[in-house]
Amino acid sequence: MNRFLSNATNKVDAKGRVSVPAQFRNVLARLDIQELYAIQDFVFPAITVGGPDLLDRYERQIDGEDPFSPDANDMSLLIHGGGIFVKLDGEGRLMMNEFMRDYTGITDQVTFVGRSDHFQLWDPVCYEEKRQEALSRRLAGRPARAGQGETG
Amino acid sequence: MNRFLSNATNKVDAKGRVSVPAQFRNVLARLDIQELYAIQDFVFPAITVGGPDLLDRYERQIDGEDPFSPDANDMSLLIHGGGIFVKLDGEGRLMMNEFMRDYTGITDQVTFVGRSDHFQLWDPVCYEEKRQEALSRRLAGRPARAGQGETG
């Protein structure tokens, strides 16, 4: 598989490290992603993690504008200044820092959520809530029934 | 990495010195930047720091305008007249002077913010505020749907 799919929850250890799921690491290897860039999701309380192309995608938005415009300035502040580089240790773990914890509410567990070309770091409880909400919205326009399937 | 990305906060010591983050120093070395030039950011209460090419970039901006326009005149005054040179000591620290403190409100801590081809010095609290504002502006211009998942 060459895309980030599904989700998994791992523990944060005493040093603040957490294993990136092997499945996701395989995708990283397959896509030949050496360097990880992380930034807060603009919509959900989650951290988005991806390769350099993730940064490129955001930057194209900046480049499309007048470099001295207020919009481009805001965007640069958020993208260039707001992101961080993430390293994996020999066992494929990353460090949870203050920035990530604050924004996500993550304490001792992290849910990794695949988002096709990137993945995200969520607080497990928060993820379940937001997922349910998204599902509800999705089902809103439909005949009531459906709503059983709890995910594991 | 050969660009200034991410951010870090360091302490100002009793002598008014503050360490430039190692990550940024690496970029400076990689870009072979020997001389640092600092000016006021025109938008935020921050000090912009970069190499000689920083000047070039602003000068091109000035050149692009009518040389007799008030804007070009203002910019020249601020860029050419208002900038200062910054030196790093053996440990990679710079001196916070009155000019920098006045404009940024920095007291005992400095947040270094990467802006791709340069970096900035911010008061940590102020940075957090302005970053939030920028984020809000960014979200404001979007369809209030969000829920589905576009990460932007």
Add this chain to the structure above:
DNA sequence: TGGGAGATTTTGGGCGTCAATGGGATACAG
């Protein structure tokens, strides 16, 4: 279909290195 061996993945912890910081000594300028 169930058990079990082997492989993989996750988790825990020790240790060395380097960055950040503090402080004394010295050079320089007003």
Add this chain to the structure above:
DNA sequence: CTGTATCCCATTGACGCCCAAAATCTCCCA
């Protein structure tokens, strides 16, 4: 001569790197 800035060295603490154990999964064979 005095105050400030620069240089140099010491300390501290965080992070990266390594190895080991525990937990989980896979696959084969009975």
